[in-house]
Amino acid sequence: MKFEQIQSDLKNKIYYPVYFLAGEESYYIDTISDIIEKNVLNETDRDFNQTVVYGRDTNPLEIISLAKRYPMMASHQVVIVKEAQSIQKIEELEPYLANPLESTVLVINYKYKKVDRRKSFFKKIEKKGVLFESKKIYDNQIPAWINNYLQNFGYSITPKASIMLAEYLGSDLSKIVNEIGKLVLNIPGKTEINDDLIERNIGVSKDFNIFELQNAIGSRNISKANRIANYFAANPKENPLVKTITILFGYFSKLLIYHQLKDKSKNNVAATLSVNPFFVKDYQIAARNYSLGKLTSIVSLLREYDLKSKGVNNISTSDGELLKELLFKILH
Numbered sequence: 001m002k003f004e005q006i007q008s009d010l011k012n013k014i015y016y017p018v019y020f021l022a023g024e025e026s027y028y029i030d031t032i033s034d035i036i037e038k039n040v041l042n043e044t045d046r047d048f049n050q051t052v053v054y055g056r057d058t059n060p061l062e063i064i065s066l067a068k069r070y071p072m073m074a075s076h077q078v079v080i081v082k083e084a085q086s087i088q089k090i091e092e093l094e095p096y097l098a099n100p101l102e103s104t105v106l107v108i109n110y111k112y113k114k115v116d117r118r119k120s121f122f123k124k125i126e127k128k129g130v131l132f133e134s135k136k137i138y139d140n141q142i143p144a145w146i147n148n149y150l151q152n153f154g155y156s157i158t159p160k161a162s163i164m165l166a167e168y169l170g171s172d173l174s175k176i177v178n179e180i181g182k183l184v185l186n187i188p189g190k191t192e193i194n195d196d197l198i199e200r201n202i203g204v205s206k207d208f209n210i211f212e213l214q215n216a217i218g219s220r221n222i223s224k225a226n227r228i229a230n231y232f233a234a235n236p237k238e239n240p241l242v243k244t245i246t247i248l249f250g251y252f253s254k255l256l257i258y259h260q261l262k263d264k265s266k267n268n269v270a271a272t273l274s275v276n277p278f279f280v281k282d283y284q285i286a287a288r289n290y291s292l293g294k295l296t297s298i299v300s301l302l303r304e305y306d307l308k309s310k311g312v313n314n315i316s317t318s319d320g321e322l323l324k325e326l327l328f329k330i331l332h
Contacts, residue, residue, distance in 0.1 A: 001130050003028050010035050015076065017100035018129030020122070022110040027173035028134040029109050033080060036107050040078050049077040055086035063087075064096045067106045080107045097124040137173065140250075140274045142166040146176060150193065155184060157193040159278040163211050164195055167247060168204045208232070210239070210247050217248070218255075218286030222331050229327050233320025241309040241319035245326075249302045252295055258283050259292045298330050 009015075010032075019036065021029040041050055049071045053063070063081055071077040084090065090110075100106065106129075115122050115133055125131045137145055143162035150157050157165075169176050183193070183201045191197075195206040206212075208231040216225035232239040254273045258264070261272060264284075270277040290298070305326045308314040314322070 001132060003032070003132070003134075006032055006130060006132060007035065010039065015040060015105050016129040017102055017104055017106060018097060018125055019105070019107045020110060020115075020125045020129065020131050021108065021134065022113060022115045022132070023134030024112055024114070024136040025134040025173060026111050027177065028132070029111055030174065032132065033082070033107055033109050036078060036105060037080055040076055040105055041074060045071075045074040046078075048072040049074045050080075051078070052080045052082065055081060055083040059087065060089060060092035063093060063106075067096055067104045068101055069104070070101075071103050076103055076105050078105045078107070080109070082109050084108045084110045085113050091121050094121050094124060097121070097128065100128055137171060139166070139171050142171055142176070143276065145173070146180070149177070149180065150184075153184060154189045155187075155191055155193055158195065159276045160211065161193050161195050161198050163276075164198050164204050164206070164209055165202070167210050168202070205231070210244055213244070214248065214251050215282060217327070217330060218251075218282055218289065220289045220331060225327050225331060226324070229320070229323050232323055233318070236319050241323055242306065244323065245302055245306045245309060249299070249306075252290075252298050252302065255283060255286055255290060256292070256295050256299070258287050259295065301326060301329055 006019075019032065021032055023029065037050070037052070051066055053066070058081065063079070066079045069077060081087075093108075115131065117123070117126070117131070122131055143159070143166045146162045146165055147157055165176065165179070169179055179202055183197070186201050187193070187197060198204050199206045208228050213225060213228040213232075215221075216228060232241075232244065254275070257273060258269060261269065266277055266280045269275075269280045269283065273283065275283070305322055308317070308322055309319060317325075
C-alpha cells in the first residue's frame with residue numbers, strides 16, 4: 001500500500017489491525033505512526049487504550065500480550081512499537097500476525113531495514129494488515145519532491161529555489177519538511193517561492209551557493225566562480241569541500257552523458273539526465289565549453305581532490321585553497 005492511500009484510509013477512519021512500517025526513509029514511517037498515535041483515539045480514550053513501547057525495552061511476547069488486550073470503553077486500542085528494528089527474534093510475532101485482534105491497531109516501526117516479502121512473516125502481515133516499505137529518495141529526486149510537497153499546501157516553487165533547498169538541506173525529508181514549515185509560516189498562501197524568499201527565510205545565499213558555482217563553471221565565468229570559491233573558503237562549515245566535490249562530480253558526469261546522446265532534444269535531455277527541462281539550456285552551454293576529453297580530465301581531477309580533502313597526499317592545505325586549485329585546473 002502506498003503512503004497516500006494509507007493517509008487517505010486513516011483520514012476516513014479505515015483502520016487495519018497491523019501496520020508494519022519498514023524501510024530506509026524514516027520520514028514516511030514517522031508520519032504514518034504519528035497520524036495513528038494522534039488521531040485513532042481521542043485524548044480521553046488514549047489514557048486507557050494507547051500504549052507506546054520501544055524495541056530495546058520490549059520483546060515479542062510482551063507485544064503480543066499488549067496487542068491481545070481488549071479496549072476499555074472505546075472501539076479500538078492502539079499499540080505502537082517504536083525502533084522495532086532493535087527487537088531480538090521479531091519473527092516470534094508471527095503467530096499473532098496470522099490472527100490479529102480486530103479491535104487492536106498494532107503499529108510496528110521497523111526503520112532503516114528492507115523487508116523480504118517472500119518470508120511467511122511478511123506474507124501474513126500483507127494478508128491481514130498493511131506492509132509499507134519506505135524507500136530512500138535519491139538526491140536528484142529531492143527538488144521534485146519539494147515541489148510536490150509544497151503543491152499539497154497551495155504553494156509553488158521555482159526550479160532554482162527547489163534546487164537551492166535540496167542542495168542546502170540534503171536528502172533528509174524530515175529536515176526538509178521542518179524548514180519548509182518555518183518558511184510557509186512567513187509567507188501568504190498560493191505564493192511562488194523563489195530564491196529571494198529562500199535567502200531571507202532560510203539563510204541560503206542566492207548568489208553564493210553550489211548551484212551558482214555550477215553555473216559559473218559551466219559558462220566559464222571565471223570571476224564569478226572565484227568569488228563563490230572565496231565565499232566558500234570563508235564559510236567552510238556551510239560549504240564543506242567534500243559535499244561541493246560530490247555535487248560537481250554529479251554535474252560533470254551528466255555532461256559526459258549529454259555529449260554521448262544522439263537525441264539532444266530538450267525533453268530527452270531532461271529525462272535522461274533527470275533534470276528539470278528549465279535547466280537543459282545550461283547543460284547545452286556547458287557542453288559547448290567542455291569537450292569530451294576535457295570532461296574526462298575533470299572527473300579525474302575531482303577524484304584526486306576528493307582524496308586530498310580527506311587528507312590523502314595533503315598535510316596542511318585548507319579546503320578553501322584546495323577548492324581554488326581545483327577550479328583553476330577545471331577552468332583553464
